[in-house]
Amino acid sequence: MASDKFVSQIADIETDFPQWYTDVVVKTKLVDYGPVKGTMVIRPYGYAIWENIQRELDARFKAFGVENAYFPLLIPMSFMTKEAEHVEGFAPEVAVVTHAGGEKLAEPLVVRPTSETIIGHMFGKWVESWRDLPLRQNQWCNVMRWEKTTRPFLRTSEFLWQEGHSVYASGEEAEQETLSMLRLYESFAEKTLCMPVLIGRKTEKEKFAGAVATYGMEAMMHDGKSLQAGTTHYMGQNFAKAFGVQFTDKDGTLKYGYTMSYGVSTRLIGAIIMTHGDQRGLVLPPPVAPIQAVIVPIAMKKEGVLEACFALGKTLEKAGVRVKVDDSDNSPGWKFNEWEMKGVPVRVELGPRDIEANKMLLFRRDTCAKEEADLGDAAAVKTLLASISSELYAKAKARMQSRIVAAKDLDELLGGVNAGNFVRAGWCGERGCEDKVKEFAQATARVLAEDNSEAFCVCCGKPAKHTVFFARAY
RNA sequence: CGAGGAGUAGCGCAGUUUGGUAGCGCGCUUGGUUCGGGACCAAGAGGUCGUGGGUUCAAAUCCCGUCUCCUCGACCA
Numbered sequence: 100m101a102s103d104k105f106v107s108q109i110a111d112i113e114t115d116f117p118q119w120y121t122d123v124v125v126k127t128k129l130v131d132y133g134p135v136k137g138t139m140v141i142r143p144y145g146y147a148i149w150e151n152i153q154r155e156l157d158a159r160f161k162a163f164g165v166e167n168a169y170f171p172l173l174i175p176m177s178f179m180t181k182e183a184e185h186v187e188g189f190a191p192e193v194a195v196v197t198h199a200g201g202e203k204l205a206e207p208l209v210v211r212p213t214s215e216t217i218i219g220h221m222f223g224k225w226v227e228s229w230r231d232l233p234l235r236q237n238q239w240c241n242v243m244r245w246e247k248t249t250r251p252f253l254r255t256s257e258f259l260w261q262e263g264h265s266v267y268a269s270g271e272e273a274e275q276e277t278l279s280m281l282r283l284y285e286s287f288a289e290k291t292l293c294m295p296v297l298i299g300r301k302t303e304k305e306k307f308a309g310a311v312a313t314y315g316m317e318a319m320m321h322d323g324k325s326l327q328a329g330t331t332h333y334m335g336q337n338f339a340k341a342f343g344v345q346f347t348d349k350d351g352t353l354k355y356g357y358t359m360s361y362g363v364s365t366r367l368i369g370a371i372i373m374t375h376g377d378q379r380g381l382v383l384p385p386p387v388a389p390i391q392a393v394i395v396p397i398a399m400k401k402e403g404v405l406e407a408c409f410a411l412g413k414t415l416e417k418a419g420v421r422v423k424v425d426d427s428d429n430s431p432g433w434k435f436n437e438w439e440m441k442g443v444p445v446r447v448e449l450g451p452r453d454i455e456a457n458k459m460l461l462f463r464r465d466t467c468a469k470e471e472a473d474l475g476d477a478a479a480v481k482t483l484l485a486s487i488s489s490e491l492y493a494k495a496k497a498r499m500q501s502r503i504v505a506a507k508d509l510d511e512l513l514g515g516v517n518a519g520n521f522v523r524a525g526w527c528g529e530r531g532c533e534d535k536v537k538e539f540a541q542a543t544a545r546v547l548a549e550d551n552s553e554a555f556c557v558c559c560g561k562p563a564k565h566t567v568f569f570a571r572a573y
Numbered sequence: 574c575g576a577g578g579a580g581u582a583g584c585g586c587a588g589u590u591u592g593g594u595a596g597c598g599c600g601c602u603u604g605g606u607u608c609g610g611g612a613c614c615a616a617g618a619g620g621u622c623g624u625g626g627g628u629u630c631a632a633a634u635c636c637c638g639u640c641u642c643c644u645c646g647a648c649c650a
Contacts, residue, residue, distance in 0.1 A: 136641095136642085188649095191648065191649090192648075192649070213650085242650085244649070244650080246648080246649060247647085247648065247649085248648095248649095253650095254649070254650080258650070260650070307650095315650095326650095327649095327650060328650085329650080330650065362650065363650080364650050365650095366650055367650095395609095396608095397608075397609050398608055398609080399608075400607090400608080401608095428608090429608090429611085430607080430608050430610085430611070430612055431608060431609065431610070431611095432608085432609085432610040432611050432612080433608095433610085433611045433612085434610095434611085435609095435610050435611075436610070436611045437611080448609070450608095450609060451609095452609080453609095460609090572649095
């Protein structure tokens with residue numbers, strides 16, 4: 100049998116989810132491993148998902164007044180060292196270029212792990228007057244962080260992302276927009292990726308190196324572990340001061356700007372897979388699926404079958420559905436499995452019997468249910484895609500909500516994360532307690548809840564300053 | 574860096590204990606029959622056995638060195 104091994108691996112989903120994940124991602128040809136350890140080659144099917152994410156996010160950014168730009172890959176080492184916390188945080192994981200043109204460089208160059216420094220440098224030149232603010236720019240690029248352990252999409256040495264960087268005249272404005280951007284991400288995750296997330300502020304320990312405050316959105320994976328799916332950072336004047344981002348204000352005085360940044364990466368693709376995937380393979384949310392409907396001809400050598408399939412393909416395409424007619428010479432059964440594994444939301448089966456009855460068979464990937472529709476009824480396909488989207492979200496949301504539990508002490512917290520839950524608990528705000536929770540339960544503070552409903556710290560029992568969502572994380 | 578495991582055809586593996594000149598499944602190529610849940614038949618192509626040395630008439634197999642990869646522990650979008 101072609102993929103007995105693969106099928107058995109998929110069957111292991113509950114017990115060995117990460118391994119299932121890696122196998123599915125590689126075998127469905129989303130990615131391949133690169134020759135350099137920890138790097139991945141994103142293949143066309145996987146990249147198409149990324150392109151859809153880019154398109155959808157760009158539209159949202161544009162509505163927010165963000166422009167796209169591009170900054171260099173190589174950053175002088177001296178830029179990195181200008182912001183003390185920043186260099187300390189990233190030093191262990193940067194790749195450094197020491198030679199070029201056959202000679203040793205006078206100053207080593209860092210392969211960007213993030214671009215705050217080089218963008219800060221350029222913003223320092225560009226910002227002169229209050230009229231230049233707010234300045235909102237975004238770049239789609241690759242970054243490199245030399246990670247010790249890697250997994251496709253979830254953690255790779257090199258990854259694709261967008262990083263937005265903005266400068267404001269006031270701290271209030273910058274901080275406000277840090278939150279607005281977080282909510283933009285949340286809405287994007289829910290509407291476009293059909294993925295519920297928890298948003299909130301990060302603790303000092305989990306904060307971005309050099310930021311005043313970091314906010315994150317966390318998604319819950321099948322196994323109950325948390326994945327940081329996006330972050331926004333309020334930098335205060337830290338980077339503005341390090342790079343001389345100054346402007347003359349309305350009152351004629353020279354002031355430092357306030358900056359913020361935000362990013363999401365190809366990790367979102369991993370989040371989608373881990374959120375919606377099942378035993379049969381991928382389940383892609385319709386808004387980002389490269390192929391939204393695949394048409395599988397049955398008995399396609401029979402008179403008129405292929406013609407009918409291509410005609411239907413044209414009809415669906417005109418209605419705005421991303422569609423593919425699979426006219427390869429594989430057997431229908433093989434095609435069914437192939438496209439289910441690849442997560443195509445809707446399959447249309449079309450054979451002589453259907454054509455005669457002027458019907459088509461619609462199969463939805465999320466529930467594996469079949470229904471009949473009139474042949475060529477594009478509205479039926481679009482309706483089905485829409486309900487798949489909303490049901491995917493509803494299902495994931497219900498799962499997440501059912502797996503958020505409260506804990507009063509460390510044992511309850513440990514039991515909670517062991518059972519694959521996010522654990523809501525009080526925290527005194529002390530780093531020592533945060534560290535102790537990690538040591539005791541291998542769980543980290545994902546985000547702080549908006550409200551503070553817990554009275555006491557889960558660790559030390561002193562009055563709680565915050566309510567925290569703790570979880571194991573990828 | 575600490576502990577464990579693995580390198581043999583594109584992929585997954587057997588063969589190593591007890592040396593004898595390379596094998597299986599999938600995939601791939603060609604032709605034919607098929608096609609409503611991973612079809613079948615026939616014929617083919619494809620391997621410096623990670624790498625360097627040693628022992629031997631003879632090494633995938635034994636000995637010494639070395640490199641790489643994977644899994645688990647400390648950092649991270």
